[in-house]
Amino acid sequence: MSAIQSVFSEKASVFIPYISLGDPDYESCVDWADALIRGGAGILELGIPFSDPVADGPVIQKAFQRALAHPFSMDQILDTTAKIYSKHPHVPLVYLTYFNPIYRYGFETFAEKAKTSGIQGLIIPDLPYDAIESEELFQSLKKRGIDLIHLVTPATKPERMKGIRHFASGFVYYVTSYGVTGERKSVSEGLEERIRLTKKTFSLPVCAGFGISTSEQAARISEYADGIIIGSAVQRIIEENGRNRETCVEKLREFSASVSSSLRGREAVS
């Protein structure tokens, strides 16, 4: 069982917040991560900024723009990750990134350095499991025990799910609704049924993301999902408060605590 999988249990749902690394600067991100973990995050998703994030909505696009206003380097990303890891080695860290920066860096070098920095999993929204590069990257990650976490969506047909199953590890990222990342008022119909089907198909924990922004939504979905991923709502707190580090840290911790404690089974494990 991978480090990521060991975080999950039948009894409780896990809170997985997301931050874009480098927004507004790399140093602050270590504090954001710390605050979210202290608030109760079980896994932390770290976004690697990309110039053309087609799967992301306006909040994360803006976060990337702010991050890329500073000189970007993968080494800086890895250094920041290592700092977060050294503070909280028991909380799995997962990268969410677009494929081009990894491709340029080189699969082997990236996998090796990511592992050393404390990364346990990788999510790449623009790399389908059946792209020719997937297998090579998958092997590089597998050798080092890093999970390649795949996205499954309401548009993914059952036969495709079976194909994805061969490559998926860690957990499955279930995209709750059509569209890109961002806060939404309502959750799409039939979500419970679709998540239950995904769990059955994969025999892996299934975490729900895209469009979830409040404790109420999170609590409801956590009844049947193994984890709840929240990106844009977290990133919005950073957008609004990022310049004042202390305030931002407090707001992030509060948000994390509020979502975490609302999830299924949290009282039982806390």
Added chain:
Amino acid sequence: MAKDRGFTGKEGYYGEFGGRYAPEILTRALDELETAYRRLKKSKKFEKELEYYRRNYIGRPSPLTYAENLTKAWGGARIWLKREDLNHTGAHKINNAIGQGLIAKSMGKRRVIAETGAGQHGVATATVGALFGFDTVVYMGEEDLRRQKLNEIRMQMLGAKVVGVSAGTATLKDATSEAMRDWALNVDHTHYIVGSAIGPHPFPMIVRDFQAIIGVESKKQFRKAEDKLPDAVVACVGGGSNAIGIFYEFLKDKKVKLYGVEAGGRGTSPGEHSATMLFGKTGFLHGTKTLVIQDENGQVLPAHSVSAGLDYPGVGPEHAYLHETGRVSYESVSDENALDAFLEVCRVEGIIPALETAHAFRFARDLAKDLGKKKDILICLSGRGDKDVAEVARLTGILKGEIL
């Protein structure tokens, strides 16, 4: 390990380029599009319908014009023009928009979206939207809206909603990203009419197939006129749809030299040009593996061209392949030289070409001298330049009486 790789067989790739690198939410729609297109491609009814619109709506075949004045002025090879500027809506873009509109109709979609740089693809999509009764939304960078006001107005008159994109460089690259986001949200009832031979499979294949009519007609017309093939074919390349359209029929004719002309802009530093073949490296952008202008960290760099239609940091994957194999030579022409060529073609031949095509003209002028007399150069006149007159006037000082 799963061996069945579905679309990633040979058909989605051009050498190592192409494929499908799009968010998972789009996979079903891309599969459905490919299935629908392959079914229609074999259908006589579809072929007839497409032919009907080509002939009676677009105005095809577009003429082949012998450019006698340019030939004399340049003093070298004979110059021939494939007149895509004479198509309805004024550019080659309508060939693809009509084709994809028919696919969308057959798939029961009620809404179409598009990205546009210079606005010609936006106008073509808005036209098809009006013709077939689709709700139409066109994404266009704010910088391009400034440069191409006329086309914004045309799209609105045709009933399309034009959405300005202010993210990033506010040009075609960002309009494309925004259109992909819209498609991800509305994929069930919306078809994305990709405007160039870019994007995830099957788009580069579909766009090429609909634009291939340019080369098919050219070959036939040239044979009829001269009883031979041209010695060289020249076309401008942004994403590369008019170029792949005219090249495709000639790929097997090894004696015909093919030249794609990119925007050299105003310099060789990043952000000053759109010369992807010269400065691009293999990467992944907008759902396809191709050459991309990017930094060493894999971040896509801004592109620049005086022509909004060429202002794109990537290129169609089939072009990347043709570049790699050497079948097509890719060159670049600067903003300044393209503006010169624009005015020269206006005054010498009585044709106002699109600024995009002006790049091809400028390159062809040098090529004509190199090849010498008795040789023939065919230029794809991809569109007319009405949309560019205000910007050219501003840049060249024509309105201030400072004619070059």
